[in-house]
Amino acid sequence: MINNIATPSFNNSYDIAIIGAGPAGMSAAITATKAGARVVVLDDKPRSGGQIYRNVDASPLAKPAVLGADYLKGSEITAAFKRCSAEHISSVNVWHAGDNGELLFSLEGETQRLTARQIIVATGAMERPFPIPGWHLPGVMSAGSAQVMLKSDGLVRDGAVFAGTGPLLYLIVAQYLRLGVKVKALVDTTPKQNYLSSMSEITGAMSAPGMLIKGLGLMNEIRKSDTKVYRFAEGLEVQGEDACKSLSFSISGSKHEIVTEHVFLHQGVIPNLNMTQALGLKHTWCEQQLCWTPETDNWGQSSQGVIAVAGDSSGIVGAESAAAMGRICALRQLVNIGLITEQQADHEAAADLRFMRKQQHFRRFIDRLYRPLDQHRKPTNDQTVVCRCEERTVKDLKQGFALGGREPNQLKSQTRCGMGPCQGRMCGHTVSELLAEWRNEPVADVGYYRLRSPMRLVTLQELSRFTNLTPVSTVDRASSGTSDSDVEANKEQELAQ
Template sequence: MKAFDCAIIGAGPAGMSAAIELAQAGADVVVLDRADRAGGQIYRSAADSPLPDAAHLGPDYAAGADLITRFEQSGATHLAGADVWHLGDDGRILFSYQGETRELHCREMLLCPGAMERPMPIPGWTLPGVMTAGAAQVMLKSDAVVADGAVFAGSGPLLYLIVAQYLRLGVQVAALVDTTPRKHFFDAAPLMPRALQQLGNLRKGLSLLREIRASGVATYRYAENLEVIGDNRATGLRFTASGQQQEVSADTVFLHHGVQPNLNMSRAMGLAHHWNSAQMCWQVTVDVFGQSSVPHVSVGGDGAGIIGADGARAAGRVAAQNILFRLGRISQADRDQRVRADLNGLSALKPFRRFIDYLYRPTEALRLPRDAETLVCRCEEQSLGDLRKGFEHGARDPNALKSLTRCGMGPCQGRQCGHVVAGLLAQWRAESPEEVGYYRLRSPQRLLTLDELGRYDTVQAEAAE
């Protein structure tokens, strides 16, 4: 079987940018992505938006169309609809494609799994009608579907962006419930002078807030004690703001308080990880080139730590040049010269990123559940009370708790509950999440049918479709 020089998992900003660099250098590169078209979450449908005027989504989204076009014309092999479920130490990759199991081999791997939204396990968060702000964007970008009269709750740039996009499209928004604590503004203030080096990014954020304020939509600041109202489905949101209890009626509630790296692939491969105390999440440990603890595996974009779309594109290009060096196609001196501008750009983003991390740091009240009946593991329907009982019966780490309660054994394999479980155990043990650890993950990374496993084929660099 002829191996690819490099296999890239994920066709978001980092994956596409890396593929363009590698293909232009003459490398045999294949990009595996579960979506039907490249773009990732940020640039989803940017090249073929179903909206009559995609300009309502902003210039950053429009910039994704050019990247997608350049990627599709780069000569890289792109397998859309390929759902990777095994990554081997020997360069072997197994994935589902068109109802069959496919196998390929590669000399280098670049994981670009992107980010996922942080769960907000407040009372009622599992009721029908409750979704994430990211889900609102998926519906809007993929199918031009909106939820009229929804309430948006949480904090952070993505939340404000989707509210602004709704308002530009003339969609009614019931309320914006902003949970950013007053204290966070004071905590982040000392970081503002250095963040001003990224004045353009600051202006974007301030512009969104001004746009929302000018619209007249009801906005509640410093909100606490959030609770989704409803018995069989969501009927609104109850919370406290300015010392008074408030209630907003809505059939749809969108929640958001930040994103975190999607770790399942890197965890299943056994890559080294560390706890990021600023972003309150685990992330894979990589060097400046995206090189992980396993020699032939690199990680790029938000999958290696939240850096945003521009940062992800730069990180993808940097990882690609390092892979070309590892493949023996360029010298170390060439690599260092080619990545200098992008590394400088990524370094310049760090003060702004740090400011954002402090300002929108997820509060414990929204990061961890408080009500014993609140579900933590949606797949196995395990509540906070169930997990507490498991802890009291001797489960002191995530894997022991999984064994006792089945929390994390469902179809999502802990993607939703992993950080919450680590946070709860850290709280109960009075230790840091890094001391507590994370789930031990293995392949396959998704549910498979026997019929799919029985249909097996290989993909080779010289015969890739």
């Protein structure tokens, strides 16, 4: 008799698993737990906050205020996140996520497995690779890594040269200067024509005047210091045989060279694709941001029904929009698992959806203004390293292309480019764009690597020990049912943050 079949209880499974505890992941968890969902949040860092609010509640700096008001604001959301009932599993690398709701991660030398009915990927962004001659040499780092060292360990480098373009670059230079660290030079690669072309989006910029003013403030701060600023630089090359000796570049035809052992490069951020690609989600090439992004609807739902993507891993949106997106994704998934109605979700998401639409205008302006130079994304020098793990140069790739490696996976099999431990993070976009150029076809037709788990290295011993993880407590839904007004009140409180 069909009536005798028990309803699946999902007692050993989570309702929602969230990967990443940055602004998007944390706000998704807060929203979902308020509605009574069993939520688990997995994050690779010891503390919640993500990259942007890294260590905000445990800064090694005497005066964390030098990192800026935007950073300090993060402590509000991390506090709210700690108060919510989500299980937070920190310092773990999720190395596999499946569209069947399976998550595998390493914890204390073992592989833990859990299942969730819905998954929110909120793995954030990474810095866009900067494949110029010498970028692989010791002494060259990304500016973001310099900031990580600053935020987590209070470490800085005196006399470094910062080079590239984008708001994060100026922010980090300003943070260095506020700490009294000497910055040898800022080599700005934002080209003149970007200032002109971004003017068509100026109305968008004006839609978020606060952001604009913040940006101008940073530039003023840098100009007022004695840091030498070079504008409109191009043709960047790091010189040196075994280590960085200097940075050379040209400005309207005249050559410059700055002697330094430390170069911090940055030309914007792109979504961290490893998880969304390994999940097999559909991706499209975003011409505005020059990166691959997972296809999502307004609610962050991906091409796979049970998986949503929130925050910068869905395309670069910034911290505030990421938080809004986290809430929106959570609301949709609460509908999917039947904890709230569609009407409730529509109602509660309205303000966030409006906010995000508005932010998109501003984003178009930023993306236009800080669009990185073609020559710094698509290396032409034969000796430039594209794949750092396997040390494959432009020349190696050209040879692979000539032998039939016309699409990223064939080229990978042919040359080993992208086969190393970073799983193609550092070369994937470069390869897509180079192949598009060589084939004279749109990047969208070239595609990206087919990725596989593990998304992070996992030891054989960790893999060999397999444990299932189930929710700590089963939520009593009857008593935690949330009324409309409760949710509304909570919502306002959140927005106020």
